[in-house]
Amino acid sequence: MTTVARLRWRVGRCRPNKKGLGKLSRLLDDRSANSAVTESALEARFEQLVRRSTLPRPVRQYRLMDGPRFVARVDFAYPEAKLAIEIDGYRWHAGNDAWQRDRRRNNELSRLGWTVLRFTAADLKDARRVTAQVRDVLRPTLDVELS
Numbered sequence: 771m772t773t774v775a776r777l778r779w780r781v782g783r784c785r786p787n788k789k790g791l792g793k794l795s796r797l798l799d800d801r802s803a804n805s806a807v808t809e810s811a812l813e814a815r816f817e818q819l820v821r822r823s824t825l826p827r828p829v830r831q832y833r834l835m836d837g838p839r840f841v842a843r844v845d846f847a848y849p850e851a852k853l854a855i856e857i858d859g860y861r862w863h864a865g866n867d868a869w870q871r872d873r874r875r876n877n878e879l880s881r882l883g884w885t886v887l888r889f890t891a892a893d894l895k896d897a898r899r900v901t902a903q904v905r906d907v908l909r910p911t912l913d914v915e916l917s
Contacts (some may be wrong), residue, residue, distance in 0.1 A: 781794060781795055810857065812857045812858075813830075813846075813857045815857075816845075816846065816857050816889065816894060817830070819894060819900060825904055825905060825908070826848070826908070826912075828847055828853075828855060829847045829849060830846060831843055831844075832846070832854070834854065834882070834884070836882055841878055842854075842875050842878065842879060844856060844886075845857045848908060848911070850911055851908050853907050854884050854885070854886045855886075855887050855888075856872075856886060858888050858889065858890050859890075887903060887907065
């Protein structure tokens with residue numbers, strides 16, 4: 771067990787040309803820039819899917835606010851595009867209460883102008899389809915950034 775800080779300290783003590791040092795440094799920089807961690811194996815699978823694609827990296831565990839009021843914390847978000855991505859495992863989203871809660875959250879996010887994409891374990895098996903859906907929602911934002 772270790773921490774990002776301890777790994778950074780160790781990297782600082784290594785020879786500059788030590789094999790793998792550049793990769794480890796970039797990994798630590800990435801971890802610091804997006805410090806929230808995924809909360810499930812399904813979320814980790816989605817994140818790997820994004821990393822293997824040409825999609826920009828989303829913000830993990832994004833807290834969505836309506837002014838001072840907390841609305842929701844979504845698994846992944848592209849705030850500039852107002853895109854929330856939820857990775858739904860059956861365990862946490864099964865049953866009437868969870869179903870009702872998810873519908874209320876989606877309605878609230880829609881009211882605030884957000885698009886919500888929901889993916890399950892079965893969806894994540896088709897990486898091409900998932901990334902195409904995300905890209906389609908992001909396209910107007912990406913087009914502006916490319917101009």
